[in-house]
Amino acid sequence: MTRIAFIGGGNMARSLIGGLLATGLAPADIRVADPLAETRERLGRDFGVATWAENRLAVADADVIVLAVKPQAMPKVHGELRMALQGQRPLLISIAAGVRLDQLERWLGALPIVRCMPNTPALIGAGATGLCANHRVSAAQRAQAQHIMDAVGLTRWIDDEALMDTVTALSGSGPAYFFALVEALEEAAVAQGLPRETARALAAQTCLGAGRMLEETGEAPAELRRRVTSPNGTTQAALESFAADGLPRMTARAVAAATRRGAELAAALDNNGNPA
Numbered sequence: 001m002t003r004i005a006f007i008g009g010g011n012m013a014r015s016l017i018g019g020l021l022a023t024g025l026a027p028a029d030i031r032v033a034d035p036l037a038e039t040r041e042r043l044g045r046d047f048g049v050a051t052w053a054e055n056r057l058a059v060a061d062a063d064v065i066v067l068a069v070k071p072q073a074m075p076k077v078h079g080e081l082r083m084a085l086q087g088q089r090p091l092l093i094s095i096a097a098g099v100r101l102d103q104l105e106r107w108l109g110a111l112p113i114v115r116c117m118p119n120t121p122a123l124i125g126a127g128a129t130g131l132c133a134n135h136r137v138s139a140a141q142r143a144q145a146q147h148i149m150d151a152v153g154l155t156r157w158i159d160d161e162a163l164m165d166t167v168t169a170l171s172g173s174g175p176a177y178f179f180a181l182v183e184a185l186e187e188a189a190v191a192q193g194l195p196r197e198t199a200r201a202l203a204a205q206t207c208l209g210a211g212r213m214l215e216e217t218g219e220a221p222a223e224l225r226r227r228v229t230s231p232n233g234t235t236q237a238a239l240e241s242f243a244a245d246g247l248p249r250m251t252a253r254a255v256a257a258a259t260r261r262g263a264e265l266a267a268a269l270d271n272n273g274n275p276a
């Protein structure tokens, strides 16, 4: 059985842990290190996993280590882990936005490392993860990383690591874009007089329905959109308004901003692992 240690037990670790347990992984095979007592207590209570305040204790017998801390916390973490991992050769999985494989190798040593970009719907088995491996990762370890991420949703290998920041901007951050759209739809309907609960329920279910149609029909989004859009009907009026306000350009700019931010987060750490 694979023992997985999480370094950092925040939002994304919770989503992955919840998703992995739902697929049948035993709580005894998951350990988590987090400096915050409240975070550790919640993880223990909600998932029954063992927790530690110190990273070195959580990784002691781990086969796989998931680095789930903010990029800015990396300098502290890699210092602790480099010592703790002497003589150990676990598979490292980093989910930190922006942080590159060459940086991780420089800080942690010549280890097999898979850089992943999951997203929070992993919690309900509906995650989307991009994966990218360094050359030290064996075929078996590649399969191991994929197995972990497959357990919580869809996976895609990304051969060109430079595109991992694009994946981050697309699917890593993406759930927030859809939540923001649901929020905006809810507000618009409330402003027209619909009760808030009704507006939220209808907006959320519409988001779910659209997502499921994309998945279950396999049709292109443009075709599904066309089928909703009666000539000169209500949808056409809304889509023309979106187009006039520059939705594609706005979206491209937002994705570019997120992509740039990923590179900035990494660049800020380039000073031997310390923030520049």
Ligand SMILES: NC(=O)C1=CN([C@@H]2O[C@H](COP(=O)(O)OP(=O)(O)OC[C@H]3O[C@@H](n4cnc5c(N)ncnc54)[C@H](O)[C@@H]3O)[C@@H](O)[C@H]2O)C=CC1
Binding pocket: 007, 008, 009, 010, 011, 012, 013, 033, 034, 035, 036, 039, 055, 067, 068, 069, 070, 071, 073, 076, 077, 095, 096, 097, 117, 118, 119, 120, 172, 173
């Ligand atoms: N939240 C999201 O939707 C996604 C986040 N990510 C990445 O996952 C990583 C974690 O993000 P979140 O879970 O959102 O952040 P978070 O802030 O919720 O969790 C980070 C956790 O790390 C802990 N921590 C801080 N210093 C530590 C240390 N020295 N040792 C061990 N634990 C430490 C914090 O107490 C906190 O619980 C980030 O690198 C982010 O880029 C990736 C994909 C999606």
Ligand SMILES: O=C(O)[C@@H]1CCC=N1
Binding pocket: 097, 168, 172, 173
């Ligand atoms: O906002 C962030 O930086 C992280 C990475 C992707 C989603 N959340």
